[in-house]
Amino acid sequence: MQRTRIKFCGLTRPADIEAAVRLGVDAIGLVFAPGSPRRVDLATAAALRQRIPGLCHCVALVMDQPYDTVQAIVQTVRPDMLQFHGSESAADCARFGLPYIKALGLGGEAETAVQAFPNALILTDSHAPGQAGGTGQTFDWNRVADWTRQRPVMLAGGLHADNVESAIATARPYAVDVSSGVESAPGIKSIDRMQAFVRAVQRADQSNH
Numbered sequence: 001m002q003r004t005r006i007k008f009c010g011l012t013r014p015a016d017i018e019a020a021v022r023l024g025v026d027a028i029g030l031v032f033a034p035g036s037p038r039r040v041d042l043a044t045a046a047a048l049r050q051r052i053p054g055l056c057h058c059v060a061l062v063m064d065q066p067y068d069t070v071q072a073i074v075q076t077v078r079p080d081m082l083q084f085h086g087s088e089s090a091a092d093c094a095r096f097g098l099p100y101i102k103a104l105g106l107g108g109e110a111e112t113a114v115q116a117f118p119n120a121l122i123l124t125d126s127h128a129p130g131q132a133g134g135t136g137q138t139f140d141w142n143r144v145a146d147w148t149r150q151r152p153v154m155l156a157g158g159l160h161a162d163n164v165e166s167a168i169a170t171a172r173p174y175a176v177d178v179s180s181g182v183e184s185a186p187g188i189k190s191i192d193r194m195q196a197f198v199r200a201v202q203r204a205d206q207s208n209h
């Protein structure tokens with residue numbers, strides 16, 4: 001049975017990371033995007049990173065930030081991969097020598113943009129170009145069903161325990177990513193919501209494969 005991978009994004013507290021790891025998620029995202037309520041500074045991120053064990057990926061999320069800023073994150077936090085959530089080009093993303101996730105907002109010309117990132121794990125989100133993610137908004141999952149047949153795609157945007165089964169059944173993504181849908185307040189994850197989300201993904205996998 002193929003398992004849908006799970007990434008939880010925007011964790012800010014050690015206890016939330018420990019809970020996510022116990023739930024068996026595949027990746028944990030630390031947000032460095034300016035203006036995000038989930039943004040962590042370098043020192044906090046380095047401490048949080050220590051709580052993420054080797055078989056769970058640590059993802060550093062950045063958005064249109066200068067090379068030196070991203071390089072400092074890479075050097076200090078040592079993430080396993082980067083997530084680019086802005087208007088970065090493939091060359092911008094490749095400069096750090098790490099595997100990367102590229103977010104494409106379905107509010108724009110994502111259908112053509114996807115071709116420009118052959119080496120990325122593509123993440124589909126509901127944000128329009130130039131806008132931040134983490135908005136809790138969904139989009140029509142049918143729009144990415146073609147892509148997921150051709151390459152691994154991470155589905156994001158407004159997912160939560162009550163809609164992720166339907167999202168997986170419709171789009172059949174390689175992975176799902178959630179931020180606000182497992183929170184009790186921005187940046188504060190809810191253990192109950194994280195657990196409900198993981199269980200919903202497991203149910204979807206059991207009924208879809």
Ligand SMILES: O=C(O)c1ccccc1N[C@@H]1O[C@H](COP(=O)(O)O)[C@@H](O)[C@H]1O
Nearest residue numbers: 009033036133134136156157158179180
């Ligand atoms: O989580 C954030 O604060 C954030 C800020 C800036 C860019 C992206 C951000 N999060 C990513 O947005 C999507 C959707 O999040 P949500 O589940 O709808 O809240 C997801 O990929 C997060 O990683």
